[in-house]
Amino acid sequence: MKTISASDITIHVLDKGPRDGRVVMFANSLGTDLRVWDAILPLLPMGLRIVRFDKRGHGLSDATPAPYSIDRLVADAKAVCEGLALSDITFVGLSIGGLIGQGLAAKRPDLVRALVLMDTAAQIGTAEMWQDRIDRVNRDGVNALADPILERWFTPAFRATSPEFALWRNMLTRTTVAGYTGCCAAIAGADLTNSTRALRLPVMAMAGDQDGSTPPDLVRATADLCGAPFHLIADAGHIPCVEQPEAVAKLLTDFLERTAR
Numbered sequence: 001m002k003t004i005s006a007s008d009i010t011i012h013v014l015d016k017g018p019r020d021g022r023v024v025m026f027a028n029s030l031g032t033d034l035r036v037w038d039a040i041l042p043l044l045p046m047g048l049r050i051v052r053f054d055k056r057g058h059g060l061s062d063a064t065p066a067p068y069s070i071d072r073l074v075a076d077a078k079a080v081c082e083g084l085a086l087s088d089i090t091f092v093g094l095s096i097g098g099l100i101g102q103g104l105a106a107k108r109p110d111l112v113r114a115l116v117l118m119d120t121a122a123q124i125g126t127a128e129m130w131q132d133r134i135d136r137v138n139r140d141g142v143n144a145l146a147d148p149i150l151e152r153w154f155t156p157a158f159r160a161t162s163p164e165f166a167l168w169r170n171m172l173t174r175t176t177v178a179g180y181t182g183c184c185a186a187i188a189g190a191d192l193t194n195s196t197r198a199l200r201l202p203v204m205a206m207a208g209d210q211d212g213s214t215p216p217d218l219v220r221a222t223a224d225l226c227g228a229p230f231h232l233i234a235d236a237g238h239i240p241c242v243e244q245p246e247a248v249a250k251l252l253t254d255f256l257e258r259t260a261r
């Protein structure tokens with residue numbers, strides 16, 4: 001376990017693998033922490049330097065009062081890169097983590113070698129939709145919205161049969177109101193269409209075929225913006241790295257090979 005100091009918070013980071021290994025950095029989604037990547041990591045090639053971090057208001061990282069902005073979250077990710085002296089990064093971002101990846105690649109192309117967009121888009125939902133969610137969470141708590149959120153995260157089969165399902169619910173509902181609504185505000189204000197269209201690095205996109213949060217057509221449209229291949233993952237919702245780790249690890253491994261130097 002490592003900590004990195006951003007301007008105003010301490011960020012929880014896990015940094016594993018050889019110091020001279022190829023850097024693969026992971027950023028998780030709204031309401032999840034860095035454990036969302038646990039299932040795919042043992043399936044990736046040996047020798048990678050794997051860096052994971054809990055974004056502001058999530059996991060063990062500090063939560064400042066809401067609202068946050070996407071620029072603030074990108075600055076936090078940049079602080080992790082600088083704190084660990086990372087460069088030549090392959091950045092894998094899930095949902096809001098993908099917005100952070102797009103923002104980081106646009107602002108600091110010198111740091112990012114390649115980008116994987118998982119169940120994310122250049123713009124996710126509408127400002128009105130996110131404001132409604134912020135208002136409801138402020139009034140009733142994250143727990144009150146957990147059922148519909150989990151229906152978008154996971155397929156009916158996973159929800160019915162996975163013993164882990166209850167733990168993912170706990171992860172979501174234990175997210176602080178400040179951290180959750182702060183990140184909702186960051187998503188509401190993020191339209192990265194122009195900067196993502198201008199990206200000039202290898203990008204790959206993927207989405208679960210049953211993703212109810214960032215549906216496949218939305219993810220495909222963002223892939224088209226930056227000329228990236230798009231892959232549909234069968235039998236997965238919004239979090240395919242949990243539901244279909246083998247399929248995700250295979251796509252990631254192939255992408256790492258294609259973008260090797």
Ligand SMILES: O=C(O)CC1=CCC(=O)O1
Pocket residue numbers: 028029030031094095096097124149152187213238
């Ligand atoms: O909670 C959801 O609907 C899923 C989601 C949207 C953005 C994100 O990071 O997760």
